[in-house]
Amino acid sequence: xxxxxxxxxFQVLKTGQSMTLQCAQDMNHNxxxxxxxxxxxxxxxxxxxxxxxxxDKGEVPNGYNVSRLNKREFSLRLESAAPSQTSVYFCASSxxxxxxxxxxxxxxxxxx
Amino acid sequence: xxxxxxxGSHVSVSEGALVLLRCNYSSSxxxxxxxxxxxxxxxxxLLLKYTSAATLVKGINGFEAEFKKSETSFHxxxxxxxMSDAAEYFCAVSEWGSNYKLTFGKGTxxxxxx
Numbered sequence: 001x002x003x004x005x006x007x008x009x010f011q012v013l014k015t016g017q018s019m020t021l022q023c024a025q026d027m028n029h030n031x032x033x034x035x036x037x038x039x040x041x042x043x044x045x046x047x048x049x050x051x052x053x054x055x056d057k058g059e060v061p062n063g064y065n066v067s068r069l070n071k072r073e074f075s076l077r078l079e080s081a082a083p084s085q086t087s088v089y090f091c092a093s094s095x096x097x098x099x100x101x102x103x104x105x106x107x108x109x110x111x112x
Numbered sequence: 113x114x115x116x117x118x119x120g121s122h123v124s125v126s127e128g129a130l131v132l133l134r135c136n137y138s139s140s141x142x143x144x145x146x147x148x149x150x151x152x153x154x155x156x157x158l159l160l161k162y163t164s165a166a167t168l169v170k171g172i173n174g175f176e177a178e179f180k181k182s183e184t185s186f187h188x189x190x191x192x193x194x195m196s197d198a199a200e201y202f203c204a205v206s207e208w209g210s211n212y213k214l215t216f217g218k219g220t221x222x223x224x225x226x
Contacts, residue, residue, distance in 0.1 A: 004155070040121065042202060042216040043156070058213065090155055098144070098163075098206075101214065103155030 002026055004104035006091050012110045013081045021076040021107050023091030031094045032074035033058075033101065034066060036087040043090065049074055050097055081111045114139045114205045118217035126225050131175075131190040133220050135203035138184065145186040146204040146214065147177055156202065162186060173197070198224045 007022045025032065030051045035043040035058075045058030047066040055066050063085060065077045074093075078085060088108050092101040119134040137143055144163050148156040160171025167179040173196075177188045186203060203217040 040218055042218040043214075044216070045213055048213065059215075092156075097213070100158050100161065101156075103157070105155050106153075 004091055004093055004102055006089075006104040006107050008107060009105070010108050012112065013078075014112050015082060017081050018077070018079050019081065020078075021089055021091075021109075022073070023075065023104060024073045025091075025093040025102070026072065027093060027095075027102065028071070029093040029095050029102075030071070031097055031099075032068065033092040033094075034064075034074070034076045035090045035092065036060065036085075037090060037106075038087050046076065046089075081109075083111045085109065086111045114143065114207050114215050116203050116205050116215055116217035118201075118203050118220050120220055121218065122221045122223065124223040124225060125193045127195055128192050131188070131193045131197065131222065133188040133201050133203075133222065135177075135186045135188065135217060136184055137186060137203070137205045139205055139207050141207050144206045145177075145179060146206075147171065147175070147186075147188050148202045148204060148216075150200045150202065150219075152199070159188070159201075193222075193224045195224050195226065198222055 004025045033048040034046040049055045049068040052071045067075045091104040094101045115138045117136045146161045147159040150156045160169045162179045170176045175190045200219045200221045202219045204214045
């Protein structure tokens with residue numbers, strides 16, 4: 001039982017490049033989330049998916065898109081990376097919106 | 113709108129001393145409150161949560177927190193700090209009006225000195 005897995009662990013991009021961060025959970029959870037963590041800012045919600053087939057914007061959605069591929073997988077795409085998107089990205093999942101969120105190990109992204 | 117304020121971005125204690133990490137929240141409706149811990153280079157792990165049952169909530173690793181509605185606080189305590197408690201701690205709030213999305217505080221880094 002791996003919980004929440006994220007790939008890649010580290011990534012360096014040049015400004016304007018695109019990439020997709022992958023997230024998968026094996027806990028049969030309904031809800032999934034993408035956060036970014038910046039020093040002194042805590043975690044901020046980018047997008048979430050309350051259930052398979054639905055996605056909604058969080059606090060900081062600009063510059064990102066998401067896809068809930070199936071119940072297990074929730075990807076985050078940066079279409080044209082900017083230095084302001086340098087951050088650590090965490091995926092999380094929960095049984096429902098009211099339930100405990102379980103976090104992945106994170107992806108450290110640097111945009112030059 | 114909900115918000116969380118963690119007082120003190122860095123708290124330093126001696127091993128065996130009391131740990132007190134402060135969290136105040138703002139919410140227009142009865143909130144759900146959480147404390148998460150993040151060890152270096154890892155994701156977040158739930159310590160404890162308050163969901164309108166008992167106001168004193170016990171969590172893992174000897175931590176507990178008390179919900180005080182009159183003070184809009186949810187401070188985290190541990191009677192005796194251990195070296196392994198060194199980590200960053202995040203308070204978070206969710207409420208019905210935000211579709212139960214979590215809003216995190218900015219975090220408090222706990223250092224434990226031998």
